[in-house]
Amino acid sequence: MPFNIDFSKLLQLFTYQEGDPLLFSTSFFIFFFFTLLLFYRLFAYKKNLRIFTLIIFSLFFYYKAAGEYFLILVVMTIVNYYAGQILGSLKEGTGKRRLLFIITLVVNLGLLGYFKYTNFFIRIINDISSGHIDALDIFLPIGISFYTFKGLSYVIDIYMGTFQPVKSFRDFSLYMFFFADLLIGPIDRAADMLPQIQSEINVPKENIGRGTYLIMAGLFKKIVIADFIGLNLVDRVFGDPTRYTGVENLLASYAYTLQLYCDFSGYTDMAIGVALLLGFNIMDNFNAPFKATSIADFWRRWHISLSSWLLDYLFAPLQMKLRKLRIYGNAIALFITFVAIGFWHGANWTFIFFGFLHGLYMAVSIFLKKPKTKIYNKLKLTNTKLLEFSQGFITFHLVVFSFIFFRAFSIQSGWDVVSQIFTFFKAGVFEQFVEAYPIIIILIFVGYLLHFLPEKLEKWTENFVVKMPIVVQALLLTAMILLVVQFKFAGLQPNIYFQF
């Protein structure tokens, strides 16, 4: 009997399907990735073939996510490559060089602005003038915020004279296209990636172990914790906060904070793991953010590739410009930087408000620094466990407060969550909730517990997995995939960070 192959279904695998990118946690990705690994190993000592295999796979990966709009990525790559070449050849300090630099910035930010923010500004104009400009039908290419920043850092570094333009268009293309960090970062820098692309491939056994460990950790964080509590608690409460008591709103706020972390850092873990298996070290993006003892500390631990990008390319120049204002200059530069971080996340007032809150936290904290140190010294609290715990507790809650608005549909809806917590708490509901949804409570508990475990223990676990024979690692990975499948019954949730 002949096989009944549905060719139209098969074709769908290879063509763009709206809202169905090749997420790392899908079986199709695993299938494609193993095929890639096979060819990659085959071409291990043929540099040209190896790099082109990655380029073609990356373009296919992006085409699956953005359809014909993958051309935007190609255009941005061409623009930034040639801008880099010309900027590198022109003499420093000339007007021509400056003009070309400005044009390149405008093209990059213009494309990002057009795709991401046009309709937001149309809404604002409509609100102000009570006019009726129709919203445009604009497709938002996934990952555009990430690869725009990757391209920009390359061009800015060359303009500043801190990085030499790369000669090979092939190598630069792989830097821009590389599928592992393409959709939601980390926002790698050319100075870290290009030397790796140019060198010979080297995948020691340790990297295979670490990569496998990170893929397992990422799958667990993303699917078992983030997707499950997202679907079964966060979405419901944030969908209509006034229908729920303060207890549920508070739980949902803690749960969302954990969900966002597990979702985003889980995906990043997988990205780092996948890159390690291909012989690349991409940058770390998270470092136990809820262990932070101040908001500044939090941003050194949360979405590190974005915060360090903005620190280098926005905050530092602003701070220099405003240096005569000293502490006020710092405060203004911080404030602007964080509002920009908020706005980068999306064309919505909720994100701007999120950035505004963090800008405010940071600006206020630099004015409080001196008096706080004085008080701590007076009370003999400096370097005590009690102080560290209180600072951690306060920082965590300031972060949770800001994430309420990050998640809410509108600023008003965010205030509804806060208001339910403070005016309609109903402590008794907690017991009922635990009885009704024990799995959710357990998952929230396990998620935070794993996060707050000592770093040493995590390193120990990682090394334990790294030292196992590869066969055992493969078995463990299979076991993790089976566990994940159990939790996936509710359907794979789109990654929270994809909308940015």
Add this chain to the structure above:
Amino acid sequence: MITEKFKKTILDELNLDDFDIQDETTADQVPGWDSLNHINVILAVEKAFDVHFKGIEVLKCKNIGDLQKLLNTKLDQK
């Protein structure tokens, strides 16, 4: 070469008694020289040597040796 006066200006601004500063030393290796304090160090150097840096010139410095070189060119122009 890091000059004594330049080193002393930096250490005084950061309230440090002593710290070994070489050409290759980067700001983040010096205790207290973080991204917020950065501006105070730059202002202190400008004041001590009566020079004015352009923002982009400072941003281009990769380490303290680069800042010393920048300072030297400013002093030569005086």
